[in-house]
Amino acid sequence: MTARRLIVEADGGSRGNPGPAGYGAVVRDGDTGRIIAEAAEYLGRATNNVAEYRGLIAGLRAAHAIDPAAGVEVRMDSKLVVEQMSGRWKIKHPDMQPLAAEARTVFPPGQVGYSWIPRERNKDADRLANEAMDAGQAGRPWQPRGEPSAHPVASAAAVDEPAPALVLQAPAPQAGWAAAGDQVVATTLVLLRHGETALTPQKRFSGSTGSDPQLSEKGRWQAERAAEALAARGTVEAVVSSPMLRTRQTAEAAAVRLGLPVRIEEGLRELDFGAWEGLTFAEVQERHPEDLDAWLASTRARPTGSSESFAALSQRVGAARDRILARYAGQTVLVVSHVSPIKTLARLALGAPPDAVYRMELSAASLCAVQYYSDGNASLRLFNDTGHLR
Known part of the structure; x- marks a missing residue:
């Protein structure tokens, strides 16, 4: 053929x-x-x-x-x-x-x-x-004007078919978050870290410019367990994924169970770790000690040979979040991504300082959830939940 x-x-x-x-x-x-x-x-x-x-x-x-x-x-x-x-x-x-x-x-x-x-x-x-x-x-997300793609896995800018009716309305924000009588729309992002790859148990840096590994056998099992848990809840109405292979495989496991297509969002990819790709923390400490110290001391520092700092990642991920919220207002969206983007979304929701990302633990195939309100507020509802893997 x-x-x-x-x-x-x-x-x-x-x-x-x-x-x-x-x-x-x-x-x-x-x-x-x-x-x-x-x-x-x-x-x-x-x-x-x-x-x-x-x-x-x-x-x-x-x-x-x-x-x-x-x-x-x-x-x-x-x-x-x-x-x-x-x-x-x-x-x-x-x-x-x-x-x-x-x-x-x-x-x-x-x-x-x-x-x-x-x-x-x-x-x-x-x-x-x-x-x-x-x-x-202008401080707003870019919005596409093109025709929808015929393929079920579309680029970040492809136009969706009309969304199905909301299955379960998200709860309203706490009192005091909006003026009395205001109509506040809640949008929930369920954040799923991808399952394990061969690099995960060894705690090797695996970003957006490395080998792009696929899920291991355990990672595929984890993806299926997460998919089962999400399907049982019955609230997810759209699936959005980072373009990396490990996230797409994890997203596709959930999408099959949910009967939904997967939309690719470039802004959800992992940080570029440059020369650290594939190395353990100890190996980076031995080969690039000064760069590692600088990186741990400032979110504006970049890994050796990288094009991106945590500060730049925060801007990229924030723009991706805004695009998703604009497209799926009032819905519950499964977002499949990586450690750094998910930590960043949690940090931004909390209004925590930039270096808070260094003090978060996020397990493979774990679930987080952030609820965003149309009045500009956000609420972190769940973090690093691995109950579905037990």
Whole structure:
């Protein structure tokens, strides 16, 4: 059988270079040219090149979510990214190296090709990047305008079918959180950490630029137990997942039980651990002691060779949270993610200081829950629940 052909068009921009930045990406059917997925995100302060690489990664992940066996042609108007990813130019800048490495992990070698196109032929991706920057600078989440994807696993920007009626209305907030008579809408995010991988029991760093391991046998068992518990509660109306393989496998186990599709949200991916990927804490302490000390002392410090600090992760995860809340207002949503994003969501809900993430324990396949109210308040309802695994 001939592999499906997909076309990814990606772009990124920065207003100031560095300055307020964002990316846009579309995935087209290779035969018809029809856009079947879109992705866009405001990145905060970044350079043009970082934004372009982030757009490439988002486009590749959206294509992978549609068909991981597809042949992919990437079209970009960035000569730099095309030549570097094609292997003809060396990648010398330290900010670009981990991003290029991350892009290469999405599909197996030989499955992706790169072509340069003039800017006027990259208008859709450019439009999305500018929409994301406009939205971010206005303090609101980017909202898609495209047609829905026909595939059950869509990119962060694909448009949903109309949601089913609310099965169980979330309880109202405590008295005093809104003025008398106000109509307050509650949206619940049930946060599920993925099941174990081979790296989990060894406590090795496993972020967004490493080997992207799959669930182990125990991890698959954990995912099934979590799925059973969620199905028994009967309140989940949508499933959203990080693009990493381990989270998608965990989300799919629940989605099958719940009879729901899985939506991919790029902003839920794990932190980029750079050169620490695959290492234990002791190994990092031995090889990169000064970087590790700095990282533990400040959420603005980055792991060795990483493109991202906890402060940057917080901005990314907060934007992803806002997109989910805007799309699923008043509903209960299963969000499958990783240690760092889930800890960050819990910290933000509590209004705790940034370094609180260093003082939280989160087990594999554990459940947390945060309820968000339309008056701007949030309530952490559950944290690190593993009762379903006993």
